[in-house]
Amino acid sequence: MTTASKSAETTYTTPSDREILGMRVFDAPRELVWAAWTSPEHLPHWLLGPEGWTMPVCEIDLRPGGAWHFVWRRSDGTEMEMRGEYREVEPPERLVHTESWGGDWPETLNTLILSEEHGKTTMAQTVLYPSKEARDAALATGMKKGASISFERLDEYLRTMAGA
């Protein structure tokens, strides 16, 4: 996908020991952003990751205590899935839900907050990990800035951890 005309970028920060906060501005009013984030009619159009994936399952029971379940499929048959439960649903500004990839991968509590100014919506998504260690594991590998996260980078991080 070409994005030459786009200046939007997601920034990641760590507001506390167990959290990662991702922020991004969308050029649309928040009612639309909310709809795009919470409706099975919209999500499979964009929540697809890199080219080549489809989202054949998008089940959403949008109410506190309601479950959600997403499945992605690639043309070679590879599948990925995520599921969780909604905790707080306050359209069009606040959505709190759990997120799990299965296995030992830690379940996180995600809070999405949408605020609107001059027709643009700022998205703030906080991911709360069960422990600082789990957060650091995700941060060390996943959330650092830069196009490629190489083994050297992780190696460097591990040295920092040891020095701390």
Next chain:
Amino acid sequence: MAMDQLSTTFSALADPTRRAILARLTAGEATVKELSAPFAMSGPAVSKHLRVLERAGLITRGRDAQWRPCRLEAAPLEEVAEWAENYRRFWDASYERLDDYLQDLKEKERTHDNGK
């Protein structure tokens, strides 16, 4: 995606002592005794951590019965880095698609409003 291997690797990496042991091993092979030195921890306690790392495939140990030096294995860490990079790419690509999709929705709303 080999989630089971990844889960094992993530569990092994979730402990700060084990991360410190891996960091030490990036400088080269080391014995249990050498690895125990920086920690206020007994040899057996360190050995327990080493068994977790070995099961996760993050280290291998030499055959020498007495010393059994530990060596860092890069492959599982590379797999973690790759997975995490995919996760980030997943969101970045999705957000970019959402930018376009929201413009489509705005356009539709405008057309709809004009039609009233």
